[in-house]
Amino acid sequence: MQVSGSERRFRRRVRLSRKRGRREAVQRRKSQSTLSRPHKQASESRHTRHSSRPNRKEHLTSRRVQRTGVSRQSGSKRKAMKPVHKVDELQLYRGGSSQSRSASSQLLYSKRFLRAAGNRDATQWGLADRVLSSLQLTRQMNQRFSQALQLEGVAFPADVHASYADVIALGRSYAEGYADVRNGIGADVVLLPTTMRLGAVLCAYNEQDSIATTLKQLARLPLDEIVIVVNGSVDRTFELARKSLPEAIVVHFDKPLGHDVGRAIGAKLLQVDAVLFTDCDFTIEGEQLGAYLWSIASGVDVALNDIRPFMDKFEQQDGISYCKQWLNQELGRSDLAMNSLTAIPHALSSKAIHTIGYEALYVPPRAHALAVLHGLHVQTACTVDVITQNRLRTTNIGLGNPVAQLIIGDHMEALEAVWNWKREELNAVQSVRADIAWRRNT
Amino acid sequence: MPRLKRGKRSSRNGQTKLRRKQRAAQQRRVKRAGRSRSSTSSVRYAAKKSSKRSLLSTAGTYDSSHNRKDHHRVPVVSVIIPVLNERKTIERVVHEARRTHPYTEVIVVSNGTTDGSDRLAERAGAKVLRYKQALGHDVGRKVGAEMARGSVLLFIDGDMVLAAKQLRPFVQAIQNGADVALNQYSGPQQQRDVHPVVLAKYALNALLQHSELRGMSMTAVPHALSRSALYTIGVEHLATPPVAHAIALQKGLKVKACTYIPVGKLNMRRARSTAADPLKLVVNNDHMQAVRWLLENTDHRGGLTDLNRQRQQVR
Numbered sequence: 164m165q166v167s168g169s170e171r172r173f174r175r176r177v178r179l180s181r182k183r184g185r186r187e188a189v190q191r192r193k194s195q196s197t198l199s200r201p202h203k204q205a206s207e208s209r210h211t212r213h214s215s216r217p218n219r220k221e222h223l224t225s226r227r228v229q230r231t232g233v234s235r236q237s238g239s240k241r242k243a244m245k246p247v248h249k250v251d252e253l254q255l256y257r258g259g260s261s262q263s264r265s266a267s268s269q270l271l272y273s274k275r276f277l278r279a280a281g282n283r284d285a286t287q288w289g290l291a292d293r294v295l296s297s298l299q300l301t302r303q304m305n306q307r308f309s310q311a312l313q314l315e316g317v318a319f320p321a322d323v324h325a326s327y328a329d330v331i332a333l334g335r336s337y338a339e340g341y342a343d344v345r346n347g348i349g350a351d352v353v354l355l356p357t358t359m360r361l362g363a364v365l366c367a368y369n370e371q372d373s374i375a376t377t378l379k380q381l382a383r384l385p386l387d388e389i390v391i392v393v394n395g396s397v398d399r400t401f402e403l404a405r406k407s408l409p410e411a412i413v414v415h416f417d418k419p420l421g422h423d424v425g426r427a428i429g430a431k432l433l434q435v436d437a438v439l440f441t442d443c444d445f446t447i448e449g450e451q452l453g454a455y456l457w458s459i460a461s462g463v464d465v466a467l468n469d470i471r472p473f474m475d476k477f478e479q480q481d482g483i484s485y486c487k488q489w490l491n492q493e494l495g496r497s498d499l500a501m502n503s504l505t506a507i508p509h510a511l512s513s514k515a516i517h518t519i520g521y522e523a524l525y526v527p528p529r530a531h532a533l534a535v536l537h538g539l540h541v542q543t544a545c546t547v548d549v550i551t552q553n554r555l556r557t558t559n560i561g562l563g564n565p566v567a568q569l570i571i572g573d574h575m576e577a578l579e580a581v582w583n584w585k586r587e588e589l590n591a592v593q594s595v596r597a598d599i600a601w602r603r604n605t
Numbered sequence: 606m607p608r609l610k611r612g613k614r615s616s617r618n619g620q621t622k623l624r625r626k627q628r629a630a631q632q633r634r635v636k637r638a639g640r641s642r643s644s645t646s647s648v649r650y651a652a653k654k655s656s657k658r659s660l661l662s663t664a665g666t667y668d669s670s671h672n673r674k675d676h677h678r679v680p681v682v683s684v685i686i687p688v689l690n691e692r693k694t695i696e697r698v699v700h701e702a703r704r705t706h707p708y709t710e711v712i713v714v715s716n717g718t719t720d721g722s723d724r725l726a727e728r729a730g731a732k733v734l735r736y737k738q739a740l741g742h743d744v745g746r747k748v749g750a751e752m753a754r755g756s757v758l759l760f761i762d763g764d765m766v767l768a769a770k771q772l773r774p775f776v777q778a779i780q781n782g783a784d785v786a787l788n789q790y791s792g793p794q795q796q797r798d799v800h801p802v803v804l805a806k807y808a809l810n811a812l813l814q815h816s817e818l819r820g821m822s823m824t825a826v827p828h829a830l831s832r833s834a835l836y837t838i839g840v841e842h843l844a845t846p847p848v849a850h851a852i853a854l855q856k857g858l859k860v861k862a863c864t865y866i867p868v869g870k871l872n873m874r875r876a877r878s879t880a881a882d883p884l885k886l887v888v889n890n891d892h893m894q895a896v897r898w899l900l901e902n903t904d905h906r907g908g909l910t911d912l913n914r915q916r917q918q919v920r
Contacts, residue, residue: 416915416918418915419913419915420914420915420918421911421912421913421914421915421916422912422914423914424914424915424916424918424919427919428918428919431919477799478791478819481811481816482807482808482810482811482812482816483811485804485807485808485810485811485816486808486811486812488799488804488808489804489805489807489808489809489892490808492801492804492805492889493889493893497801521919522919525914525916525919565910565912566912568814568909568910568912569909569910569911569912569914571811571812571814571907571909572906572907572909572910572911573906574812575812575896575899575900575905575906575907575909576905576906578812578893578896578900579896579900579905581893582893582896582897582900589890589893589894592886592887592890593845593887593890593894595883595887
């Protein structure tokens, strides 16, 4: 058989790397033999619990991968697979044990602990939760969950840079422990271990079909206050809002308030540390909504929805997204791309609301511009597809539709805010025109 | 003069290389000259072109700098060319500009020129306005437009040779009733991350309710204006093209997308500086000036709907 030179070289390299890989795998097995127990448990529990974090799974199986799959992979790839950074990312435990335990086993250990704590709390307090509504139950569970974490010596979010997925995973194991005793009650709550008071604003305009499901998702979160702004609704929206979440504050307006005015009203009424803004257009999972609040709890002032994954290539986008991107560029935040307060869901801290003023919220791009200009910490938190799932109405389809014009007008207001803010800076650039022309051409 | 230049180049580059390139250049069209990045080939091409033309017209000689027709009637087309040290190309640019229409005046606004571009332009038959200092980016357009007498104003650059054939559609569009004829060029498309200036152009058009124009703008050359459009826009605004663009669209002038000329590619050969391009800053800023004009001349929403927003309910 005729084999070309390059082919031969390639084969030789593969052979070498295979040999090297095998040697390394053996060494690694030797060094890890003391840690074999937690790994075994890990692989057991992987089947019973669905891990919310895909790359942790990868880590659990990494040993097997290293043994079998290494022959086909180059050294650098193998290195990338080994989640070294996870260890300091998940410093759940203080003290000596954290040095020897691997990250996943730490997380699993605390999961077991929290599950036990859930069991204990359910037996201790469980019977009392019959009289509680779903939101009250979530709140109570969240409180106990936070206490349990404190007992563990974990204070969220101050000393932990755990990802949101880890937080959710911990909360879920607590909830599972609780639900085991209580026959499934409280199994689906989303627990956010924070001492902040959380709130949500929901705007509803003829939403009788979807308001119940939206409120159900909201009730999974440990919210202290909810404001539902029902405006101009001629269907059963108000009735369903009262019925499905009795402890929510429902503000009712006979006439439609217009776009985004409900947000400002809700923000004014709420007395909480973090406010989540959403609407009823389609159902967003509680875990996703919680991401925005968690982002606020970990120090962000404005947590935005990241809609970048759903956008087309630049040439295929519409005028609104050009405006959004340009606004961010003028604000010096090109990294935000087209993400702004225009898209729900998003969350604001009370600091942000006080800084920009709740009145600003009825023109979301202007509120966004003000938030950035005031130096607030604006970040994307989570990705919810509001582009393809958005309900089509008669007013928001077609070129030059009224809603598009409204949003573009909003961006004019935002740019006005930018002008008012950096007038001198912008005018100064004009004076160097001649200078630049000279430098460019000589 | 062109012959001399050619000789110089050939001695520098070597005879065989030159001959090979020359053969390739013969096969290519005008566009290719700009696309090839080495300035030598484009210069040589220039020499070739102009030498050919000097057989047809007497434009290369000294006393033909004033076209006899120009004295007898008011020109129809005024071609305005701001120039700052563009010796390599200016002659060819003027030649091509003069051929866009039988009655054409070419106004070269030479500002801050030190390399004799102004003399070359004059010899090629242009009316030259001289300024010792650089006037600033795009300010030359304003100065030239003030002096223009034609009913059609065509704006091109001194560093980019466009054939008369490519320029004529812009003149014709104005003569057929359009107020503003734009280059259909929307900025570099193939890049993954969009250029900030391109984004600003797209956004400004969207703000002006003309998303169908995409990234076309009066920032890009070539573009043509009718005299009435010049008065509507105001000559002083031509120094900041995005403002002029915004005024034209806001006042409902007939803005027509003309032919597609990829000026970005033709402009490539300009050496990219190491630092961030300061021009980016200015052009982006010009777009903000356009927004300010809009805000000052309409309401604070740019004249757009608020869709029954009950703002007074938030107290």
